[in-house]
Amino acid sequence: MLNIRISLLLFCCLLFMASCHNDHNKPDISNSKVGIKIERFEQDLFSHTQDSAMLLLPSVLSNKYGSFWKVYVGNIMRLGNPNDANISMALSRFTADPSMNELYGDCVKKYPDLSKEEKELSTAFKYYHYYFPDKLIPKALSFVSGFSLAIASLDSTIGIGLDMYLGSDYAKYPFPEYQKKRMRQENIVPDCMYSWLSSEFEFNADKDDLLSNMIYAGKMMYLMDLVLPDTEDSLKIAYSQNQMEWCEKNEKEVWKYFINNNLLYSTDKTLFYKKYFAEAPFTSGFSQDSPSKIGVWLGWQIVRSYMNNNANVGISELINQNDAQLILKESKYKP
Numbered sequence: 339m340l341n342i343r344i345s346l347l348l349f350c351c352l353l354f355m356a357s358c359h360n361d362h363n364k365p366d367i368s369n370s371k372v373g374i375k376i377e378r379f380e381q382d383l384f385s386h387t388q389d390s391a392m393l394l395l396p397s398v399l400s401n402k403y404g405s406f407w408k409v410y411v412g413n414i415m416r417l418g419n420p421n422d423a424n425i426s427m428a429l430s431r432f433t434a435d436p437s438m439n440e441l442y443g444d445c446v447k448k449y450p451d452l453s454k455e456e457k458e459l460s461t462a463f464k465y466y467h468y469y470f471p472d473k474l475i476p477k478a479l480s481f482v483s484g485f486s487l488a489i490a491s492l493d494s495t496i497g498i499g500l501d502m503y504l505g506s507d508y509a510k511y512p513f514p515e516y517q518k519k520r521m522r523q524e525n526i527v528p529d530c531m532y533s534w535l536s537s538e539f540e541f542n543a544d545k546d547d548l549l550s551n552m553i554y555a556g557k558m559m560y561l562m563d564l565v566l567p568d569t570e571d572s573l574k575i576a577y578s579q580n581q582m583e584w585c586e587k588n589e590k591e592v593w594k595y596f597i598n599n600n601l602l603y604s605t606d607k608t609l610f611y612k613k614y615f616a617e618a619p620f621t622s623g624f625s626q627d628s629p630s631k632i633g634v635w636l637g638w639q640i641v642r643s644y645m646n647n648n649a650n651v652g653i654s655e656l657i658n659q660n661d662a663q664l665i666l667k668e669s670k671y672k673p
Contacts, residue, residue: 363567364465364567365468365469367464370464372460372463372466372467372475374463374475375478376455376459376480376498377402377403377477377478377479378452378479378480379399379406379410379481379497380442380446380481380482380500382398382402383395383399383433383482384433386398386433393426395429396425396429404494405493406479406490406492409492410481415432417429438484441501444501444510445482445504449500449523452480455498455526458527459527463475466534469561469564469565469653473538474494476492476494476496477494478495479497479498480498480500481497481498482500483501483502485501485502486499488502488503488521491537496533496534498526503521503522503523503525504521505522505523506520506521508521514619520576524573528562528573528574528576531562531565532559532574535562539558539561539657541554542660543661545603546605547662548601548603548614549602551607551615551633551637552602553640553666554662555638556641556642557641559574559575559634560645561653562574563642575634577629580627584628584629585629585632588624590673592632593673595623602666614631614632614633614634615633615634617631618630639671640665640666640669641665644668644671647668
C-alpha cells in the first residue's frame with residue numbers, strides 16, 4: 339500500500355511540474371485587447387426570403403462582407419458574377435432550393451450561437467498577436483458551403499463553413515468515413531488556425547522536395563503549438579487518439595521507411611503530396627492503422643526537435659530559414 343501511495347504522489351508531482359513547465363512557456367495574454375466576433379453570413383443570406391428584400395440583398399451583403407461576398411458568390415457557390423445585375427435572381431433560386439434550406443436549418447440547429455468558437459478563437463489570436471504583433475487580426479464569419487469548403491482564408495477574413503462541422507455521425511454527409519471523422523465542432527478552431535497560419539506564412543523554401551514540404555508543414559504545426567498551447571496534439575492535426583499512439587509507437591520505423599526508400603529528396607510532388615500530406619484512410623506503405631498526413635506529423639516532430647535543440651533560434655528565424663536540410667541536421671532528430 340505504501341508503494342502505491344508513493345507512486346501516486348510521484349505521478350502527481352510529475353503532473354504538477356509538467357503543468358508549471360507549460361505555464362512558464364506560455365506568454366501572458368491576460369491584458370490583450372484582441373477579440374473575435376463571428377458574423378453570421380448564412381443567416382443574413384437565408385433570412386431574406388421576400389422578393390423586395392432579395393433585390394437589395396447583393397448590395398447589403400457586399401457592403402457588410404466586402405470581398406468575402408464576391409468570393410462566396412463567384413468562387414465557393416459559383417452562382418455567377420457578383421457584379422451582374424441579375425445576381426439577385428440567382429441568389430433567390432439558391433436560397434429557395436429545398437436541399438440548401440434544409441442544410442441551412444441543420445446548421446442553425448447545431449450552431450444557434452458560436453460563443454464557444456468566439457472565445458477559443460479570441461484566445462488563439464491573442465497568442466498569435468503576441469508572437470506576430472504586426473500581423474493583421476482577421477474578421478471572422480460563418481457560412482454554408484453546400485459541402486464544398488470548410489475554411490476560407492482571405493486577405494482580412496476567415497470564414498467557417500458550418501455545414502462541414504455537423505458531426506461525424508451527420509447522416510447527410512456524402513463523404514467517406516475517414517473524412518467524416520474530422521467534421522466535428524472541436525475541429526473548427528484548429529482548422530481555422532492552421533488555415534490562417536498557412537495563408538500568412540506561405541511555402542518558401544530553397545527546394546520543392548519532400549523534405550522541404552515536410553519541414554514547412556512542421557513549421558505550421560509548431561506555430562499551432564504556440565497559438566493553441568492548451569489544445570491536444572490530436573486535435574491540432576485531426577488524428578484520433580489511436581492514430582496518435584500509432585505514430586508515437588512507430589516513429590522510428592516511419593523515419594527508417596523514409597530514409598531507406600530515399601524519399602526525403604524526391605521532387606515528384608504530385609506523387610508524394612498525395613501519399614504523405616493529403617487526407618486518406620491511411621498512409622500507403624504502412625498498416626491500415628496508420629493515419630494519413632504522416633509527412634505533416636513527421637515534419638512536426640523534426641521542427642519541435644530543432645527548436646528544442648536550438649534555444650537561440652526565434653520564431654521569425656524559424657519561419658525565415660528556408661534551408662530544410664539545415665533544419666534537419668541541426669534538429670538532431672533521431673527517433
